[in-house]
Amino acid sequence: MSLRRRDTLGGRAAIAGIGATEFSKDSGRSELRLAVEAVRAALDDAGLAPADVDGMVTFTMDTSPEITVAQAAGIGELSFFSRIHYGGGAACATVQQAALAIAAGVADVVVCYRAFNERSGRRFGSGVRHREPSAEGAALGWPLPFGLLTPASWVAMAAQRYLHTYGLTPEAFGHVAVVDRGYAATNPAAYFHGRPITLADHAASRWIVEPLRLLDCCQETDGGQALVVTSAERARDLPHPPAVIAAAAQGAGRAQEQMTSFYRDDLTGLPESAVVARQLWRTSGLAPADIDVGILYDHFTPFVLMQLEEFGFCGPGEAADFVAEGRLPLNTHGGQLGEAYLHGMNGVAEAVRQIRGTAVNRIPGARRVLVTAGTGVPTSGLVLTADPQG
Numbered sequence: 001m002s003l004r005r006r007d008t009l010g011g012r013a014a015i016a017g018i019g020a021t022e023f024s025k026d027s028g029r030s031e032l033r034l035a036v037e038a039v040r041a042a043l044d045d046a047g048l049a050p051a052d053v054d055g056m057v058t059f060t061m062d063t064s065p066e067i068t069v070a071q072a073a074g075i076g077e078l079s080f081f082s083r084i085h086y087g088g089g090a091a092c093a094t095v096q097q098a099a100l101a102i103a104a105g106v107a108d109v110v111v112c113y114r115a116f117n118e119r120s121g122r123r124f125g126s127g128v129r130h131r132e133p134s135a136e137g138a139a140l141g142w143p144l145p146f147g148l149l150t151p152a153s154w155v156a157m158a159a160q161r162y163l164h165t166y167g168l169t170p171e172a173f174g175h176v177a178v179v180d181r182g183y184a185a186t187n188p189a190a191y192f193h194g195r196p197i198t199l200a201d202h203a204a205s206r207w208i209v210e211p212l213r214l215l216d217c218c219q220e221t222d223g224g225q226a227l228v229v230t231s232a233e234r235a236r237d238l239p240h241p242p243a244v245i246a247a248a249a250q251g252a253g254r255a256q257e258q259m260t261s262f263y264r265d266d267l268t269g270l271p272e273s274a275v276v277a278r279q280l281w282r283t284s285g286l287a288p289a290d291i292d293v294g295i296l297y298d299h300f301t302p303f304v305l306m307q308l309e310e311f312g313f314c315g316p317g318e319a320a321d322f323v324a325e326g327r328l329p330l331n332t333h334g335g336q337l338g339e340a341y342l343h344g345m346n347g348v349a350e351a352v353r354q355i356r357g358t359a360v361n362r363i364p365g366a367r368r369v370l371v372t373a374g375t376g377v378p379t380s381g382l383v384l385t386a387d388p389q390g
Contacts, residue, residue: 002275002279007247007279009283011232011388012099012103013102013103013245014229014245014387015095015229015352016230017044017048017228019037019044019045020038020041020349021115021224022189023189023339024222025119025221025222026222027117030117032115034116034222034223035062035064037224038224039069039073039224052109054077054079055079055102056078056111056113057113058084059343061087062115062116064113064115079107080107080110082097084097086377087343087374088343088373088377089375090380091343091344091371091380094227095382097112098227098229102229109234112345113227115223120222151376154259155212155300156208158306159211159212160210163211166316171199173305174203174216175323175324176337177337178197179330180331180335181338184196184333184334184339187361189360190339191338192334192337197215202215217300218335219340219341220341221340221342241356241386242390243384244385244386246284246383246385247279247284248280248381248382248383249275249276249279249380251378252378256272259376269310270306272375276380276381277310283383284385290368292367293332294329294330294369294370298337299336299375305320308323311372313327314327331347332363333349344373351382355369355384368386370382
């Protein structure tokens with residue numbers, strides 16, 4: 001059973017710096033260089049020097065180890081370093097790990113980063129081509145022989161069941177794509193800047209795996225993103241208003257697998273997101289109605305709808321109408337569908353910009369932002385807030 005009480009992490013740490021490379025389809029440089037560029041940009045944004053850093057967190061999938069990035073970025077000794085598993089599910093958990101280290105006093109300044117050439121190098125969307133034998137990988141042995149070889153095909157199973165259960169058509173997913181691309185169109189950093197879409201465009205895009213069309217699937221991106229986390233007290237003395245980590249959580253559901261949890265009793269929801277949601281609401285003391293902006297992980301549009309339902313913004317099967325009616329600003333940077341696919345780290349950066357009031361698509365008065373990480377896998381989430389002392 002997951003934690004049933006409020007934890008004590010909330011409010012003890014804050015994101016004080018954000019930095020990124022450009023987002024492209026062919027960076028022309030190594031993943032290590034992308035990571036270092038993003039780390040240095042985040043430190044510059046925070047008004048800190050490499051010598052101030054004593055902790056680093058990244059993803060298990062990253063090809064640039066903490067010590068290598070530290071050396072290349074001019075960072076000295078490290079007292080804390082950590083990696084989080086499960087691909088995009090790790091995004092918010094990197095910040096949680098940093099906040100835990102700071103709260104425990106084992107580090108003072110922690111940099112979280114993610115960098116890859118996901119378009120020009122290894123393309124995750126191409127699916128499973130080779131995998132070393134492992135207990136974790138054994139679960140894939142059931143769907144792979146039947147042609148379920150890619151993330152899109154795994155998600156399509158749940159998406160089809162969702163539509164059937166609630167009597168919906170694939171247009172339900174199109175609302176998410178239209179909203180994301182609308183925000184991306186006005187974001188100069190977004191790959192799809194200046195290119196909004198309509199529901200008709202969504203319906204006309206080619207099938208990938210029914211019921212998913214091309215415009216239901218996130219793009220592939222080369223780039224890097226980094227975040228600087230320190231104590232809330234120290235962050236108040238740095239150049240930008242801090243984005244306080246009011247709550248951070250990880251979650252894995254019963255019968256959890258990596259995107260192939262097909263043997264659960266119900267395929268129309270995301271139990272791992274429910275675990276995260278319960279803890280975020282407990283610790284932050286907030287409820288869905290208190291959230292000003294939602295940055296929801298959008299590798300595939302159906303899982304955005306399911307997240308809204310698991311987090312309590314609306315009832316089961318109601319999320320498409322919720323999005324269409326614009327009841328909550330969603331993915332104001334354009335999301336991974338419109339801005340860039342950086343395993344969700346660019347979404348955390350957008351939440352920080354909304355708190356600071358510097359987002360291109362600024363939501364006036366935004367003080368509480370929900371951020372989620374990759375779903376269909378063990379996942380994580382954050383509630384970031386404006387500094388209550390600010």
